[in-house]
Amino acid sequence: MWTISKAFIMKCTFTQGRFFSILSNWLKRDGSLRAFGEALEGTGIEKLSLAGAGCSFETFCTEKEGKKYTAVRCTKDADGATGTMDAIYEQASDGSQKVYLHINGLSEGAGSASGFGYETVRMFAGSRYAEKGMIPVSDRSVEASIAEEGWLIPAISGQHTEDMAVVIISQPFYRADYDADADALAKALEGVACIVCADRRYTWQMRRRGYILPYNGAAAIYMNGSRRGLYRPDPAAGVSLTETLLKETLRLSSMTELPSWESLTEEGTGMQGMHAQDTDMNELLEDAFSANTSLEKEVRELKEKVTALSAENSMLLSRASRRKSSTDAPSADFIIRKGDVPEFYDEEQYDMIISILQNALANCTADTRQKELLEQVLANNPIRGNGKEIFDTVKRVFTSGRRLTAKDASDLSRVGIRIVSDNKHYKLVFKDNSKYMFILSKTPSDHSCTGKNMASEIISRLSVYKKA
Numbered sequence: 001m002w003t004i005s006k007a008f009i010m011k012c013t014f015t016q017g018r019f020f021s022i023l024s025n026w027l028k029r030d031g032s033l034r035a036f037g038e039a040l041e042g043t044g045i046e047k048l049s050l051a052g053a054g055c056s057f058e059t060f061c062t063e064k065e066g067k068k069y070t071a072v073r074c075t076k077d078a079d080g081a082t083g084t085m086d087a088i089y090e091q092a093s094d095g096s097q098k099v100y101l102h103i104n105g106l107s108e109g110a111g112s113a114s115g116f117g118y119e120t121v122r123m124f125a126g127s128r129y130a131e132k133g134m135i136p137v138s139d140r141s142v143e144a145s146i147a148e149e150g151w152l153i154p155a156i157s158g159q160h161t162e163d164m165a166v167v168i169i170s171q172p173f174y175r176a177d178y179d180a181d182a183d184a185l186a187k188a189l190e191g192v193a194c195i196v197c198a199d200r201r202y203t204w205q206m207r208r209r210g211y212i213l214p215y216n217g218a219a220a221i222y223m224n225g226s227r228r229g230l231y232r233p234d235p236a237a238g239v240s241l242t243e244t245l246l247k248e249t250l251r252l253s254s255m256t257e258l259p260s261w262e263s264l265t266e267e268g269t270g271m272q273g274m275h276a277q278d279t280d281m282n283e284l285l286e287d288a289f290s291a292n293t294s295l296e297k298e299v300r301e302l303k304e305k306v307t308a309l310s311a312e313n314s315m316l317l318s319r320a321s322r323r324k325s326s327t328d329a330p331s332a333d334f335i336i337r338k339g340d341v342p343e344f345y346d347e348e349q350y351d352m353i354i355s356i357l358q359n360a361l362a363n364c365t366a367d368t369r370q371k372e373l374l375e376q377v378l379a380n381n382p383i384r385g386n387g388k389e390i391f392d393t394v395k396r397v398f399t400s401g402r403r404l405t406a407k408d409a410s411d412l413s414r415v416g417i418r419i420v421s422d423n424k425h426y427k428l429v430f431k432d433n434s435k436y437m438f439i440l441s442k443t444p445s446d447h448s449c450t451g452k453n454m455a456s457e458i459i460s461r462l463s464v465y466k467k468a
C-alpha cells in the first residue's frame with residue numbers, strides 16, 4: 001500500500017471554495033464516491049459526516065496556534081484493504097496558505113502509484129493555484145538537454161531547495177533503451193518528481209563539465225539540492241528498477257511533522273472520542289447479535305439502509321441550503337451544473353459558459369433587461385480557468401516563424417500537446433486524446449504561414465474562449 005505526505009504552497013487567490021472544488025472533482029470521478037462530491041458542492045459543508053457502501057467521508061474546521069484549518073477525510077474499502085485520503089487546508093494570519101495531503105492508498109500492482117487518493121496529489125500540484133518552482137510538473141518524462149539546464153543544473157548541484165524530486169535515469173552503454181520505464185514513472189509521480197532521461201552523449205558531456213550524473217544504466221534521486229540515492233538494476237533481487245525508483249522516490253518525498261487529521265482532532269474538536277464511541281457501539285451491536293446469524297444479517301442490512309439514507313439526506317440538505325443562500329448573496333458555485341465529461345483544464349466548462357455570455361452581452365441592445373442581467377452575472381463571475389495559458393503557449397510556439405525546437409516541444413508538452421511522431425510530418429495530440437490530433441509539415445515552404453495556420457486550427461478546435 002502506497003503512503004505519502006505532501007505539502008503545497010498555494011497562491012493568494014486560493015480559497016476554501018477552490019479547495020472543496022478540487023476535491024469535489026476528484027470524488028465525482030469515482031462512481032462510489034460521486035454522492036460525496038456532489039454534497040461537497042453545497043453550502044454548510046464545513047462539518048459533514050457521510051457514509052456509503054464501503055466508504056466514508058468527513059469534514060470539519062478548527063483553529064490551532066492562530067491558524068485556521070479545514071480538514072477532509074475520505075476512506076474506501078476494496079479487496080480487504082482500506083485506502084485513506086486526508087486533505088488539510090491551512091490559512092495563516094499573514095495570508096499564506098498551504099494544502100497538506102496524506103495518502104494511504106490502495107496498491108494497484110508493481111510500478112504503480114495510482115491507488116486510492118493519489119490522484120489528488122496530481123490535481124493540487126497541477127492546479128493553477130499552486131505555487132510553481134523551477135522544476136517542471138508533468139506526467140511525461142523530460143529528455144536532458146541544454147534547453148532544460150536552467151532548472152536541471154541547479155537541481156543536481158545544490159542550488160535548489162524545492163521539495164520536488166528530480167529522478168535522472170541514464171542510458172546503458174551498449175543499448176538504445178533504458179532499464180527503467182521513464183514515462184510510467186512520470187505519470188505515477190506527477191506532482192512528486194520530475195523524471196529525466198539522460199542519454200550517453202549528454203551524460204558524458206556533463207561529466208566533462210564537472211557535473212557528476214549517474215551513468216551506464218544507473219539512476220539517481222535528487223531532492224532539496226542534494227543527491228539522496230544511487231540505484232542500479234538488480235535482476236537477482238526480483239524487483240525492477242522502475243519499482244525501486246517509485247518506492248524510494250515516494251519514501252524520500254514523504255514529509256514528516258505536517259498537520260494531520262489526528263493532530264487536529266486531538267487538539268480541538270473532540271471528534272476522536274466521538275469516533276471511539278461509535279466504534280464501541282458498533283462492537284456492542286455485533287456482539288449482541290453474533291449468536292443469531294439471520295438477525296445479524298438483518299441488522300447489517302438495516303445499518304446500510306440508514307447510512308445510505310443519511311448520505312442522501314445530507315446531500316439534499318446541502319442542496320436546499322445552497323438554493324436558499326443564492327437568494328441572499330452571490331453563490332460560490334455557478335448556476336448551471338457541469339456536464340459529465342472530463343475537463344482538459346481547470347474550470348473549462350465554466351469558462352465556456354462565461355465566454356458565451358460575454359459574446360451575448362456584446363450583441364445586446366442597449367437599455368434592455370437582458371443586458372442589465374448579463375452585466376451583473378459577468379461582474380460576479382469572471383473567467384477563472386487556466387485554458388488561456390495553453391493557447392498563449394500555442395500562439396507563441398507556432399507563430400515564431402521558425403522550426404520546432406526541443407524547447408518548443410517541451411513547452412507544448414507542459415500544456416498537454418505531445419509530439420507522438422516526427423517522421424515526415426509532426427503528429428501532435430492533445431491530452432493523449434486521439435480525437436484531437438494535428439498534422440504539421442516538418443519542411444514547409446513558409447514556416448511563418450504554416451505555423452500561424454496550425455495555431456489557428458488548434459485554437460479553433462480546442463478553445464472555449466471564442467469571440468462571436
